Amino acid sequence: MKIITNSEQETFALAYDFASQLNGGETLCLIGDLGAGKTAFSKGLAKGLGVEKIVTSPTFVLMKNYIAKAGNINKLAHIDAYRLTSGQDLEAIGSSDYINDNNCVTIIEWADRVRNIWPDNCIEINFKSLEGDEREIEIKK
Ligand SMILES: Nc1ncnc2c1ncn2[C@@H]1O[C@H](COP(=O)(O)OP(=O)(O)O)[C@@H](O)[C@H]1O
Ligand SMILES: [Mg+2]
Known part of the structure; x- marks a missing residue:
């Protein structure tokens, strides 16, 4: 699905x-x-x-965790892999506990840098800047 x-x-x-389409246990791999x-x-x-809570970019930490309240989903893990070249550092801070948690949704920004930790069920989302404020967002399942 591509949206501008x-x-x-x-x-x-x-x-x-x-x-609203998420059930818990999903990992969203954001690239762009x-x-x-x-x-x-x-x-x-x-x-x-x-x-x-207001979600801010976790650029200076690898992961921020939030309490979510959407049915089964009670946690959001927000990861920023910008400065990483592999998923090793993420695994060291326990990212797989979140990725494998069916009550958690995990977002990974700059996910292309840590492809080795993508779970089989990840949802890849690609972001492209077009003219001015236009952005093309492609959600692949
Ligand atoms: N269509 C759009 N969607 C998202 N952000 C936009 C859009 N148009 C302009 N912007 C601006 O682009 C920037 C996007 O920043 P951000 O979401 O932090 O990007 P990233 O996390 O990919 O580096 C913001 O300054 C925002 O105001
Ligand atoms: Mg960002």
Whole structure:
């Protein structure tokens, strides 16, 4: 599924709506250049999963964890792999506990850098900056 959004708000809303399709146990692998909208998407998804805290980019830590409230889903793990070249550091901080948790949704920004930890059931989402504020967002299942 390919969608074009024309503002940060539209990307947020897309993710907010997409959250309602999740059941828990999903890993969303977000790929795209700096400024392509990965964090904007993550914020909308978090809101859609009932996360009350403001979600900010975890650039200076590898992972931030939030309490979610969406049926079965009670946790959101938000990972930023920007500075990584493999998933080893993530495994060291216990990322697989979250990835394998059926009550958790895991988002990985810059997921192309840590392909070795992608679970079989991951949902790949590609972000492309087009003209101005246009972003092409492709959700692959
Ligand atoms: N259609 C759009 N979707 C998402 N962000 C957009 C869009 N148009 C402009 N922007 C801007 O682009 C930037 C996206 O930043 P961010 O979500 O942090 O990107 P990333 O996490 O991919 O580096 C923000 O400054 C946002 O306001
Ligand atoms: Mg980001």
